[in-house]
Amino acid sequence: MSAVTAEPRSHARAWFVTEHKIRAMRGYTGTIIATTIGTPLLYLFAFGVGLATLITSNVGPVPGISYLEFVAPALLATAAVLVAMEEYTFGILLGLKWNPIFVGMNSTPLTARQIVDGLMLFIGIRMLITTTVYFVVMLAFGAVPSGWGILTIVAGMLGGFAFAPVAAYSATIQEDRGQFAILQRTVILPLTLFSGTVFPLTQLPAFLQWIGWLSPLWHASELGRQFVYGPTEPIWLTVAHVVYLLALGVIGWQLCVRTVARRLNK
Amino acid sequence: MPAPVIVATDLVKKYKDFAAVDGITFEVAPGESFGLLGPNGAGKSTTMRMIGAVSTRSSGSLSILGLDPNEHGPAIRSQLGVVPQQDNLDTELRVRDNLLVYGRYFGLPRAQVAARADELLEFAQLSDRAKAKVDDLSGGMKRRLTIARALINEPRVLLLDEPTTGLDPQARHILWDRLYRLREQGTTLVLTTHYMDEAEQLADRLIVVDKGRIMAEGSPASLIREHSSREVLEVRFGSERNATAAADLAGIGDRLEVLPDRILLYAHSGEEALAEVTRRGLEPITSLVRRSSLEDVFLKLTGRSLIE
Ligand SMILES: Nc1ncnc2c1ncn2[C@@H]1O[C@H](COP(=O)(O)OP(=O)(O)OP(=O)(O)O)[C@@H](O)[C@H]1O
Ligand SMILES: [Mg+2]
Numbered sequence: 001m002s003a004v005t006a007e008p009r010s011h012a013r014a015w016f017v018t019e020h021k022i023r024a025m026r027g028y029t030g031t032i033i034a035t036t037i038g039t040p041l042l043y044l045f046a047f048g049v050g051l052a053t054l055i056t057s058n059v060g061p062v063p064g065i066s067y068l069e070f071v072a073p074a075l076l077a078t079a080a081v082l083v084a085m086e087e088y089t090f091g092i093l094l095g096l097k098w099n100p101i102f103v104g105m106n107s108t109p110l111t112a113r114q115i116v117d118g119l120m121l122f123i124g125i126r127m128l129i130t131t132t133v134y135f136v137v138m139l140a141f142g143a144v145p146s147g148w149g150i151l152t153i154v155a156g157m158l159g160g161f162a163f164a165p166v167a168a169y170s171a172t173i174q175e176d177r178g179q180f181a182i183l184q185r186t187v188i189l190p191l192t193l194f195s196g197t198v199f200p201l202t203q204l205p206a207f208l209q210w211i212g213w214l215s216p217l218w219h220a221s222e223l224g225r226q227f228v229y230g231p232t233e234p235i236w237l238t239v240a241h242v243v244y245l246l247a248l249g250v251i252g253w254q255l256c257v258r259t260v261a262r263r264l265n266k
Numbered sequence: 267m268p269a270p271v272i273v274a275t276d277l278v279k280k281y282k283d284f285a286a287v288d289g290i291t292f293e294v295a296p297g298e299s300f301g302l303l304g305p306n307g308a309g310k311s312t313t314m315r316m317i318g319a320v321s322t323r324s325s326g327s328l329s330i331l332g333l334d335p336n337e338h339g340p341a342i343r344s345q346l347g348v349v350p351q352q353d354n355l356d357t358e359l360r361v362r363d364n365l366l367v368y369g370r371y372f373g374l375p376r377a378q379v380a381a382r383a384d385e386l387l388e389f390a391q392l393s394d395r396a397k398a399k400v401d402d403l404s405g406g407m408k409r410r411l412t413i414a415r416a417l418i419n420e421p422r423v424l425l426l427d428e429p430t431t432g433l434d435p436q437a438r439h440i441l442w443d444r445l446y447r448l449r450e451q452g453t454t455l456v457l458t459t460h461y462m463d464e465a466e467q468l469a470d471r472l473i474v475v476d477k478g479r480i481m482a483e484g485s486p487a488s489l490i491r492e493h494s495s496r497e498v499l500e501v502r503f504g505s506e507r508n509a510t511a512a513a514d515l516a517g518i519g520d521r522l523e524v525l526p527d528r529i530l531l532y533a534h535s536g537e538e539a540l541a542e543v544t545r546r547g548l549e550p551i552t553s554l555v556r557r558s559s560l561e562d563v564f565l566k567l568t569g570r571s572l573i574e
Contacts, residue, residue: 012373013371013373016367016370016371016373019367019370020356020367020370023359023363023366023367024356024358024359027358027359099354099356099357099358100352100354101354101356103350103354104350104354104355104356104368105371106320107318107320107343107346107348107350108343108344108368108371108372108419109340109341109343109344109371109372109373110340110371111339111340264320265320265321265322266315266320266321
């Protein structure tokens with residue numbers, strides 16, 4: 001049968017999902033441009049210029065590094081995480097429940113794996129745009145002393161990727177009872193506060209530091225810092241950041257494929 | 267005879283211990299228009315999802331276009347068109363864009379999808395709405411768009427789960443007309459409905475399902491011939507007197523069915539039955555003679571109305 005042999009390969013099909021999501025995003029172009037450019041401007045100004053003046057002569061917690069340089073990689077990672085989280089939560093439940101486009105996709109040759117892969121690729125693209133803009137604004141603020149600085153984009157994206165287990169969780173939600181708001185308040189907010197983003201983890205009492213070690217955001221921020229003004233830590237720790245973030249991301253991704261597959265097969 | 271496009275044998279779908287589809291067997295020939303008629307919860311949609319190669323059967327065997335959906339889901343789905351009971355159009359996209367993204371899922375080149383989308387908008391009488399938001403369409407228009415979308419890959423089999431439920435009569439007739447054309451072009455149609463007139467209009471052959479089982483099978487005409495009389499006399503005596511009047515009506519026609527609001531008398535000639543009713547001195551508030559329909563078949567087979 002010719003229709004069978006003419007099947008495009010699996011990754012090509014996943015791209016069609018990405019294409020679909022990009023097309024749907026066009027409706028919000030204005031908002032997206034405004035937030036993508038506005039957020040880094042606002043945050044870097046507030047932290048780097050505003051808050052930094054309170055901190056004695058803009059000296060960061062690392063010798064020779066300004067507070068702005070210290071905080072910027074973490075803000076970039078946070079921005080990537082927030083973009084990814086939006087898709088891991090609302091993006092997933094939209095497709096499965098609120099406007100079940102995944103069900104429609106699944107009645108074509110697309111499989112659950114291709115749907116999730118396509119969505120992850122879309123999230124990757126969104127994060128790439130957000131972090132790149134962030135990085136350019138960082139450059140404009142003079143917050144990137146090292147030539148390796150551009151790699152902080154990768155660090156931020158890894159940070160967002162590492163939250164993929166949230167997508168797997170979202171795919172199990174049958175009824176919306178405000179789980180996302182609870183998740184936001186009990187997990188995401190504490191993580192952004194206690195992940196060594198705006199002050200070093202070592203400032204925290206020892207019994208709270210473990211939050212940071214578990215937090216993908218801490219690992220992503222520290223990784224970004226190594227690129228922007230590092231190295232400030234042993235190389236094994238830098239490798240550990242990467243491995244930890246990748247592992248969480250891959251596990252979440254695969255779990256998400258499985259839950260979505262189970263849910264679509266009614 | 268050409269090989270059937272669908273062969274289902276003892277097909278079962280269980281949700282925990284509950285069998286939503288409980289051992290059904292049927293075949294659909296190429297070019298045929300095949301219907302599943304049954305009340306709410308009969309297992310129609312569940313069956314359609316299994317045929318659509320998205321829901322794994324619990325037991326039995328199933329072959330779609332010669333392939334087992336357990337092994338060849340994507341290959342089967344590439345040749346199907348699916349109109350689900352609940353529209354799942356992307357409301358974030360405009361009308362024409364919905365067709366474009368969907369066509370791409372079949373691996374069709376962009377230019378081909380675009381050309382096909384325009385043809386289908388024409389077919390669905392939505393050309394002037396191409397740029398409209400999906401949410402701004404009426405129910406009938408959304409349904410037509412969903413059907414257009416299902417045709418983007420020129421499917422060999424079109425699955426329609428309650429294509430016209432919730433539409434007004436005019437919208438239904440427009441849809442029926444479109445489906446008629448597809449039949450003429452040789453597309454195999456499988457449709458579910460709980461409207462007997464729709465089944466009579468659209469299906470060459472159908473199965474009547476209830477509680478996951480097949481109650482009867484045949485063409486609409488043969489089912490009526492087999493399970494009902496030629497005509498039906500409907501008489502109303504008012505809800506209080508219905509039951510007592512029924513006793514006095516015994517023996518008129520072949521069979522009698524007492525419903526809460528009326529009594530149905532099955533007879534070859536409704537007029538003669540009515541004459542007999544009057545001769546017995548009974549005076550119904552209203553009386554109506556009509557031809558037997560699938561509704562009557564269903565009532566006889568299950569003891570319940572199709573639409574409760
Ligand atoms: N995912 C599911 N989990 C559990 N039970 C289900 C599921 N899907 C369907 N059922 C049950 O299976 C039975 C058949 O459902 P189905 O949707 O196939 O009926 P239907 O004939 O399409 O009815 P309707 O005319 O209302 O659409 C119902 O009792 C329903 O509650
Ligand atoms: Mg149904």
